[in-house]
Structure formats: structure tokens, C-alpha cells
Amino acid sequence: MKANRVRRILGVGLPVLGIALAAFLLFGPTRLFQKWFGANSVISNQPVYSFDDPQWWDHAVFYEIFVRSFSDSNGDGIGDFNGITQKLDYLNDGDPDTTTDLGITAIWLMPIFPSPSYHGYDVTDYLTVNPDYGTLDDLKNLIAEAHIRGIHVIIDFVINHTSDENPWFVSAQDSQSEYHDWYIWSQTDPGYKGPWGEDVWHKAANGLYYYGVFTSDMPDLNYTNPAVTAEIQSVAKYWLTEMNVDGFRIDGARHLIEEGKTQANTQQTIQWFQQFLTYYKGIKPTAMSVGEVWDSTYQTIKYTQADSFDMDFDFNLASILIDQVKQAKGNSLASQINSEWKLYQGKGMATFLSNHDMDRVMSQLAGNVAQAKLAAFALLTAPGTPFVYYGEEIGAEGQKPDEKIRTPMQWSASENAGFSTVSPWEPLDASYSTANVATEKEAPDSLLNLYRSLINIRLRNPALVDGSYLPLTANPASVYSAIRQSEDQTILLIANLSDQPAAEVKFSSASMPLQGEYRLIPLFGSALQDSITIAPAGSGGSFTLTAEIPAESSSLFILESVH
Ligand SMILES: [Ca+2]
Ligand SMILES: [Ca+2]
Ligand SMILES: [Ca+2]
Numbered sequence: 396m397k398a399n400r401v402r403r404i405l406g407v408g409l410p411v412l413g414i415a416l417a418a419f420l421l422f423g424p425t426r427l428f429q430k431w432f433g434a435n436s437v438i439s440n441q442p443v444y445s446f447d448d449p450q451w452w453d454h455a456v457f458y459e460i461f462v463r464s465f466s467d468s469n470g471d472g473i474g475d476f477n478g479i480t481q482k483l484d485y486l487n488d489g490d491p492d493t494t495t496d497l498g499i500t501a502i503w504l505m506p507i508f509p510s511p512s513y514h515g516y517d518v519t520d521y522l523t524v525n526p527d528y529g530t531l532d533d534l535k536n537l538i539a540e541a542h543i544r545g546i547h548v549i550i551d552f553v554i555n556h557t558s559d560e561n562p563w564f565v566s567a568q569d570s571q572s573e574y575h576d577w578y579i580w581s582q583t584d585p586g587y588k589g590p591w592g593e594d595v596w597h598k599a600a601n602g603l604y605y606y607g608v609f610t611s612d613m614p615d616l617n618y619t620n621p622a623v624t625a626e627i628q629s630v631a632k633y634w635l636t637e638m639n640v641d642g643f644r645i646d647g648a649r650h651l652i653e654e655g656k657t658q659a660n661t662q663q664t665i666q667w668f669q670q671f672l673t674y675y676k677g678i679k680p681t682a683m684s685v686g687e688v689w690d691s692t693y694q695t696i697k698y699t700q701a702d703s704f705d706m707d708f709d710f711n712l713a714s715i716l717i718d719q720v721k722q723a724k725g726n727s728l729a730s731q732i733n734s735e736w737k738l739y740q741g742k743g744m745a746t747f748l749s750n751h752d753m754d755r756v757m758s759q760l761a762g763n764v765a766q767a768k769l770a771a772f773a774l775l776t777a778p779g780t781p782f783v784y785y786g787e788e789i790g791a792e793g794q795k796p797d798e799k800i801r802t803p804m805q806w807s808a809s810e811n812a813g814f815s816t817v818s819p820w821e822p823l824d825a826s827y828s829t830a831n832v833a834t835e836k837e838a839p840d841s842l843l844n845l846y847r848s849l850i851n852i853r854l855r856n857p858a859l860v861d862g863s864y865l866p867l868t869a870n871p872a873s874v875y876s877a878i879r880q881s882e883d884q885t886i887l888l889i890a891n892l893s894d895q896p897a898a899e900v901k902f903s904s905a906s907m908p909l910q911g912e913y914r915l916i917p918l919f920g921s922a923l924q925d926s927i928t929i930a931p932a933g934s935g936g937s938f939t940l941t942a943e944i945p946a947e948s949s950s951l952f953i954l955e956s957v958h
Pocket of ligand 1: 467468469470471472473474475527
């Protein structure tokens with residue numbers, strides 16, 4: 396589609412190319428096509444925002460990678476940095492003229508530090524990398540190659556606690572050690588439990604009790620000690636300056652500083668992260684953070700409203716997206732996306748369907764590919780910054796325990812799924828024979844091709860990147876619909892969540908921003924019909940689609956006013 400458009404533009408001849416070049420130099424590539432053709436008339440051929448956008452995370456699509464499970468470059472059965480580097484072109488080839496790549500613009504690497512565990516969420520050294528994954532130079536190379544392709548890289552920053560094998564904690568056993576106060580000690584067992592009813596006070600070999608909110612292997616650091624704050628800030632500086640990472644995903648953020656038995660979302664925690672944000676912006680103004688505050692939206696938004704994080708994950712929205720699609724409740728889906736966006740006040744909403752702590756989407760949906768597509772459509776056309784968990788785009792399956800939702804990436808149906816030349820560190824999920832990159836690349840209707848199309852379309856259309864969101868009420872209520880609008884563009888979202896087609900569907904809103912006849916310019920999915928007429932209704936407006944909307948289908952249209 397896009398290549399044809401380029402050819403059409405090139406076909407008008409050299410004089411126009413000269414004007415094109417002048418316009419390019421004048422306006423830059425991002426808004427150029429809109430300047431030429433006016434609002435709403437064509438699909439911009441280039442991503443809306445560039446790599447150098449100072450607020451890049453607001454306009455990105457992220458991809459979460461478990462390094463151990465992505466791609467093994469040296470045949471030891473363990474994924475590594477060089478393996479990821481070799482697969483970067485799959486994620487984004489750096490060429491805006493191609494849309495054969497997935498098109499993501501940022502990567503979140505799960506923990507890369509040395510650790511006694513397979514997952515790495517218990518760090519023994521913050522200044523180097525896990526030798527299973529390669530060397531510091533391998534990681535530097537990965538980051539440089541990602542940047543060349545327009546991909547930012549953030550790392551998982553696991554700072555609430557360390558490993559109990561961290562030399563700091565080993566030394567801290569001695570009450571005379573300078574590291575003793577880096578952890579939280581008690582002479583006697585305070586006895587109270589943690590947020591999940593778990594033991595949080597653990598007996599150490601020295602006879603004292605130490606605090607660890609997650610497990611006894613993960614002693615919490617003491618952030619009321621300024622030496623700990625200074626050390627972690629200097630670690631952050633190292634990664635931003637020496638290693639050139641672009642930011643941090645903050646693990647277990649809500650548990651940073653306890654206030655007695657209050658072990659989550661304390662005022663001191665929110666304030667510590669405010670200072671941390673000021674600190675790292677001072678070092679690198681374009682660096683960002685996204686917090687893991689696994690809690691109600693009421694709690695998560697405290698961190699973005701207070702500028703403790705640039706973004707935090709909307710865990711509530713993840714369940715909304717999947718549950719409403721599963722139950723085919725389109726109106727409810729639209730109104731709940733809108734409520735979340737309003738709670739976040741249009742700022743810092745990191746959206747996702749699943750992550751490394753949840754059953755995989757395809758398993759949550761019991762293998763229903765049509766619903767996986769609808770959930771992806773809802774995610775990738777919603778406001779906020781979407782995160783895709785590796786393998787989600789091919790419909791990999793996996794249910795807890797944790798190892799089973801973090802299995803090797805499924806590149807092909809061949810032996811070891813193209814992940815490695817040897818048997819992988821963890822057995823492959825059985826879904827790999829059909830749910831894999833090679834097979835799905837060749838199938839136009841695959842889940843992978845839907846992710847690829849929608850990510851590329853999103854990043855080329857300003858209304859989808861950062862436009863407003865207006866939920867529409869559809870009748871029947873199983874149809875999901877919304878209008879997204881930016882200064883230059885209006886896009887209509889329609890998805891029929893039901894397994895039955897819907898005809899004569901009526902759409903309305905009490906605050907409809909449009910009125911009159913509009914051409915429907917197809918951007919994605921079924922064309923449905925050529926135009927709609929939006930009539931005033933009450934204080935708002937409504938329209939009816941006479942065309943039948945196929946079962947479990949989704950479409951995007953640019954709305955162009957007919958004068
Ligand atoms: Ca390896
Ligand atoms: Ca490309
Ligand atoms: Ca803590």
C-alpha cells in the first residue's frame with residue numbers, strides 16, 4: 396500500500412521532487428505529507444515522531460524482552476545480547492519506507508545484571524551484566540544497533556531489594572560493616588505480615604531479622620539511608636552515560652520505602668522517585684522511567700501526577716482489555732478505556748495486555764485467535780503508550796508457573812524453534828509448531844501481521860499516537876467504537892467483538908465533535924461503506940452504518956468531511 400503511494404508521488408515528475416525537497420527541508424519529514432495534502436486527506440508516509448523527539452516515550456510502541464528467551468547466538472541454549480542484535484530487523488529495520496518489520500520503537504530489557512536466579516530479579520552486581528547474556532561490549536553494541544534503527548532501549552531497574560548473595564548483603568551481616576545500614580534490621584521479629592499475607596521479616600545467620608517484602612532471597616534495601624540513595628543514583632548515571640541506555644523500568648516500585656507496617660505507596664516512596672526523576676533528567680534530559688506499581692489505578696496515577704515517573708503501567712486496563720473482549724462488551728470497553736485515560740489525565744499511561752508475570756494472552760483467551768486480534772486492536776489503537784510482551788504478537792501460549800510464561804521465542808516450526816541450535820534452557824511451549832514468526836509472516840491474516848500493520852499504522856497517524864479519545868455508544872453493545880482526533884486528523888475505530896455479524900449499527904455520543912457527511916477512508920480492516928452522515932442527536936450526534944460489520948472484525952477509517 397505504502398510503496399504504491401510513494402511510486403505515485405514519484406510519478407508526478409522531477410519539478411515536484413524539487414518542491415518536495417524544499418518542503419522537506421522547510422517542514423521536516425514528520426508533518427510533510429499533511430502540509431501537502433491538507434488535513435485528513437492521506438495517510439502520512441512517515442512515522443509521526445522521530446527518534447530525537449524529546450518526549451519519545453509518549454509516542455513509542457515498546458517491546459518487552461526476556462533476554463534468556465529471545466535468541467541464542469552462540470549455541471549454549473541461552474538467549475543473549477548478540478542474539479537480540481541479530482533479530483533487531485524483525486523488530487524494526489530502521490527504514491520508515493518498509494512496513495515488513497514489526498515497527499516497535501523501544502525495547503524494555505528484563506534484568507540484565509548478574510544474579511543467582513534464572514529471571515534476574517535479585518541482583519548481585521549493578522555495574523556489569525549477566526555473563527550468560529554476553530559482555531558489556533555486546534550490550535553496548537546491541538544498544539548502538541538499536542539506536543541506528545530508531546529503537547530506544549530501557550533496562551529493568553531492580554532496586555527495591557538485592558539478592559541475598561549480593562556482597563553488600565553478605566557484608567551487612569556484620570553490624571560493624573558500613574553496609575549494615577544498607578538493609579533493614581530488627582533485633583526481634585516484628586511479626587507483622589506483608590501485602591500478600593507473606594512473611595516479610597526473615598532470620599539471618601547473625602541472629603537478627605531483616606526485612607524482605609518479596610522473599611527471604613530478596614532483602615529490601617534501606618532507602619532512608621542516604622548512602623543507598625547515592626549509590627543507586629550513581630548506578631543509574633553509569634547506565635545512562637557509559638552504557639547509553641535510554642531509561643528504566645522500575646521493578647516493584649510501590650514497595651521502595653516502608654513506613655512501619657505501611658509497605659506500599661508511602662509518601663516517602665513517591666518523594667524518593669520524584670528526586671530520582673530530577674536526578675536522572677539532570678544527567679540525561681531525554682531519559683525516562685516507567686514504574687511497576689501493580690495496584691489500582693487510583694494508586695498508580697499518584698506516581699505520574701507527582702512526576703515520580705514519566706509513565707506507569709495501567710494494570711487495571713490490562714484486565715479491562717482482555718475481559719471486555721472475552722465477554723464481547725464493546726460499549727463497556729470504550730467507556731472503561733476512556734475512564735482510565737481520564738484518571739491518568741492524559742499523561743504517562745503505559746498500556747499492555749500481559750507481561751512476564753501473567754499468563755500469556757493467548758492462554759487467557761483459551762486459544763481464541765479472533766479475540767487475540769481484537770484485544771491487540773483495542774490496545775494498539777487506544778491512547779497511552781502500548782507495550783507488547785515478546786511472543787504475544789505471534790500468539791505464543793503459556794500459563795504459570797513463571798518459567799512457562801517466559802519460554803523461548805518461537806521463530807520457526809523447525810527444531811528448537813529457530814531459538815537455538817541446541818535444546819533451550821527451558822523447553823519450548825507446544826504452541827511453537829503453529830504460533831511462530833516464519834509461519835505467520837507468510838499468512839496475511841495472521842496475528843503477527845495484524846500487530847505489524849497496526850503498530851506501523853499507529854506510528855504514522857497522529858490521531859492514534861496522541862489524539863483525544865471519544866468513546867461512542869453502539870447499538871448493539873457488542874460493537875466497540877471510538878473517535879480519536881488530533882489537530883490534523885480524525886480516525887474512527889470500529890470493532891465487532893461478537894461472533895455474529897452486526898447490521899444497521901447505530902453509533903452515538905452526547906459530545907460528538909462532528910456533524911454532516913464524512914467519507915470513510917479505510918486505514919485498516921474491512922471497508923464497510925464509503926461514507927456516513929452524522930446527525931445531531933440531543934446535545935451530541937449519531938450515525939448509522941447500514942453495511943454489515945463482519946463478526947469479530949476490526950476497522951480503522953480516516954474521517955474526511957464532504958463539503
Ligand atoms: Ca547464548
Ligand atoms: Ca521499517
Ligand atoms: Ca522496600
